[in-house]
Amino acid sequence: MSDRLPPAELDNSVFSKVFRPEKLTFGLLTPLEGYPLSDTPSMEGHTALAKLADELGFAALWLRDVPFRDPNFGDVAQIFDPMVYASWLAAVTQRIAIGTAGMILPLRDAIAITKQALSVDQISNGRFLLGVSIGDRPSEYPAFGVDFGKRAERFRDAYSLIKVVANESFPVHQSMHFGSLDGSLDLVPKAFASRLPMVAVGRCGQEISWLAENLDGWIWHQSNLEHLPKVIELWRSACGPETFKPYGYGTFFELDSDPNAPLNWGRGVRGGRKALIDLWLRQYDQGVSHVALNMRVSHRPVKDTLQELGEYVLPLFA
Structure with a gap:
């Protein structure tokens, strides 16, 4: 991994703090x-x-884009x-990255998303x-x-x-779905760093080769343990041998209060910290750059989970 470097313009941005060659971070x-x-x-x-997560050293907070309540x-x-x-989280934290996972481009006005994203980027100091x-x-x-059938096309156009x-x-x-620009207008503000990094969340209706060519990284759902190395190999092959573009995943998560509890991997990850440390060390070796934990299914108080991860897990990967 050491010969794979991130794009130079992202070296000093939040991107390089969350996604680093030869590092595994947690969001x-x-x-x-729960x-x-x-x-x-x-x-x-x-x-x-959120303040506690920032103090403990978690790399990122990820916010989902869910406009409606669908009981189904x-x-x-x-x-x-x-x-x-x-914006609120940026105001009450100091170091942790704030990310979206992810804005639904086919349903949103692309220019409005950009204005909002750049504004939060400036407000949060990048x-x-x-x-x-x-x-x-x-x-x-x-x-x-x-039109649901045109969602992949609209995604590419908005991107x-x-x-x-x-x-x-x-x-x-000139865009197909979102209007045109003739050079007389300039959207402000611009990014805090050299440019605004964009990460694909899910497949986005696109071929992996398209994601690798156009996006700065890819966060997918949890993969089968046996299949994960093949997924990462496919992603790396699409990205090319020289440029580091991170692969991460999001998963439902519950940390057992018993540190010796075995790993349970199904619709999410459950287990004690020792089994989880073993899992994440293996996935680090396989090339996972970031794990985003979703505690929606957890019965345990989130504060207890964060403190245990902060004390026993994060330092091992720092």
Whole structure:
């Protein structure tokens, strides 16, 4: 991994702190709360927990984009709009990255997303990561008046527009779904660092080769333990031998209060810290760069989970 380097313009950005060659970092998917028997979290004490995660050394907080409550789906994430919530979290934390996992590009106005993302990036002194996705809830598309069948096409169109308006001055650009720019307008602010990094969350309806060529990294769902090395090999082959583009995954997670509890890997990861440390050391060797933990299924108080991970797990990978 040592000969694979991130793009030079991202060397000093938050991207290089969350995603580093030969490092495994840990993030937390919001809400910072277990709600296994409900589709809606309470959001109680979330500010204090975000501060605790920051103090303990977690790399990132990831905010999901879930516009509606769909009872058939069973999860409304952190309830609050991700960009509004990102601003709040940026104000109450100091070091931890704030990311989206991810903004649903086919359903959102691309220029509005860019304006919001760059604003949070500046407000947070460069701690924002724009994760983008295609969404996983077909029921939301009619509400936005968007053709579900064209979601992959709209994703590519929105991505291209975001990249242009975020990183170029007075750009000229023609998009299929989101309008045109003739060079007379410049979107401000620009990124805190050299450019705004974008990470794919999920497959986004695209070929892996397209994601590797266009995005700065890929966060997917948990993979079968036996299949994970093949997934990472496929990703690395698509990225090429010289450029480091990280692979990470998000997973439901519950830390057993018994440190010797065995690993249970199914619809999420459950186990004691010793088994989890063994798992993550193996995955580090396999090339995983980031693990985003979703405690939605946890029955244990999140504060206890964070403190145990902060004391016994994070230092091993620091």
